[in-house]
Amino acid sequence: MPLMVGDMMKLLCSVSEGRKMQAAVKHSGRAALVTGAVAFVGGLVGGPPGIAVGGAVGGLLGAWMTSGQFKPVPQILMELPPSxxxxxxxxxxxxxxxxxxxxxxxxxxxxxGSEALQQQLLAMLTDYVTKELRAEVRYDD
Incomplete structure (x- = not known):
């Protein structure tokens, strides 16, 4: 019987949900943009010292933006584009x-019912999430 993409996504969601798999997609590009923008505004407001203060504040804000914003992998899988x-x-x-x-x-x-199959699918999912989505993976077992 042919398996549909939606059915496979549900299967992958079940496997990742069973292990409480979560991923944090890092937004480094957005963080860099925020850091630069805050440094720029600091420079406009306070001149050279404003650039330093703005860069420091923007850097902290950027670091906070990229820190672990973990989402459940099943949620990430269901939000993926069809391709x-x-x-x-x-x-x-x-x-x-x-x-x-x-x-x-x-x-x-x-x-x-098969630990070996679950491990194979989890390894494939972990590889996909870390390489394709450039995300950090954690398990809350």
């Missing part, structure tokens, strides 16, 4: 391709 979901689907389908199943519910039960 990225298709990419994840292809990778996950390769992992579960040798299983014998009739529908998405049975496939989910098979995967949730």
């Amino acid at each position: 990225e979901q298709q990419k994840l689907f292809n990778e996950a389908a390769a992992i579960v391709s040798n299983l014998d199943w009739t529908d998405a519910v049975q496939l989910t039960a098979l995967v949730m």
Whole structure:
């Protein structure tokens, strides 16, 4: 039976939810923009000393922006654009391709009953989140 992308996303959500997998996407570009903008405003207001103060304040603000804003991975997966979901689907389908199943519910039960399959899917998800999304991953087991 063909597996739909939505079904695979639900399976990946179940696996990552079971391990309480979270990810923090770093917004370094936005933080750099804020740092520069605050330094610029500081320079306009206070001249050279204002640039120094603005740079320091902007740097702190930028550091705060990039610090761990963790979101549950299932939420991140469901917010991905269809092209990225298709990419994840292809990778996950390769992992579960040798299983014998009739529908998405049975496939989910098979995967949730196998620690080895869960580990393979978690490793694939971790690799995707860290490389493609450039995010930090943590587990709250």
